[in-house]
Amino acid sequence: MDYSRLAKVLSSNGFSLTQARKRVFGALVDQEGISMNELICELSGTVDRVSVYRNVTLFEKLGILQRISNGFKYKVELSDSFSSHHHHLSCSQCGQIINIKADQLEGAIKQLGKDHGFVISGHQVEIHGSCAQCALKGKEVG
C-alpha cells in the first residue's frame, strides 16, 4: 500500500501518519462508498470506533475523503483527488451503487452557479431507482 500522498497531505498540514490513519485510509482505497458502520466494523479490533470518527472528520477537512448522501444516511469514500470525480446511481432494490461519469451534468451544474452568482465549492448528485438487472426482474414478476 502506498501512503506517500496521504503522508504528504497530512504532514503539510501538521498532522502525522499514524497506524490508525493508515488503516482508515487503507479500508477506503479501491472501495465504493461504505457506511460509517461498515468502516467501523471492518476496522474493529485494530482501530477504535472513536478514532475512526475522528480521522474521518480530519480526512474530510483535509479533502482526503468525502461523505456521499445515500437516502438520508451517508457513506464515505476517497475524494476526487484520491480517486476520480464521478456520481452515483443507487439501486433501491439491490442496494448496489454504480459509479458513473457525467460530463454533461458537470456542465449544467457549472452553468447554474454562473446563472445565480453562486460560487460552487462542490456538488453531489444522488440518483435513485432500479438498476438494469433489477428493472428486468421487476418486469418478469409483474
Place this chain on the structure above:
Amino acid sequence: MDYSRLAKVLSSNGFSLTQARKRVFGALVDQEGISMNELICELSGTVDRVSVYRNVTLFEKLGILQRISNGFKYKVELSDSFSSHHHHLSCSQCGQIINIKADQLEGAIKQLGKDHGFVISGHQVEIHGSCAQCALKGKEVG
C-alpha cells in the same frame, strides 16, 4: 389551510386525516426545507416528537414529502407533487438554501439513466458553495 389533497392521499391509502397530520403538513406548506429538529420545535406543545417522526416517515412513504441532504444531515420539505420540482444551492457561509429550477440538469440526468439502463425513480442535486452576497463579503475581507 386546504387539506383536501392531503386527505385524498391519506384516505386512498387507508390512513386517516388526524390533527397531528394536519399540523405536520401545515408546518411544511410554503416553507423551504427545514430540519427535523426545527419541525419538532415548531410543533412542540401540539404534536409529540414521536408522532412527528412517525408522520414524516409515513408522508415520505406516501410521496407527500421528501428528505433532502444537507451536508450529512437532512431536511424535509413537501415533495414535487405538493410543491414544484426544484434543486438547492446551499450556502455554506450563511446557511441559506436557494431553490432553483434546472431544466438542463434534468435533461442530463434523464440521459444518464438511459445510457446505463437504469430506471430512475428520483434524484437530488446538492450544490454547496457561497451565495452571491457571501462571495462578495469574502472578497472584501480577503
Place this chain on the structure above:
DNA sequence: TTTCTTGCAAACGTTTTGCAAGGTA
C-alpha cells in the same frame, strides 16, 4: 522530549419501540 493521537468510558442528540389511552371513520 515534546506534542500529537489513541482508547476507554461516558455523555449527548436523534430516532425507534412497547404499550395503554384517546381519536377517527
Place this chain on the structure above:
DNA sequence: TACCTTGCAAAACGTTTGCAAGAAA
C-alpha cells in the same frame, strides 16, 4: 364499535467529549 393514532417512557443508535496512557517527529 372497531381500528388507527397518539403520547409517554424508555430503549437503541450514531456521534462527540474528557482524560490519562501511548505513539510519532
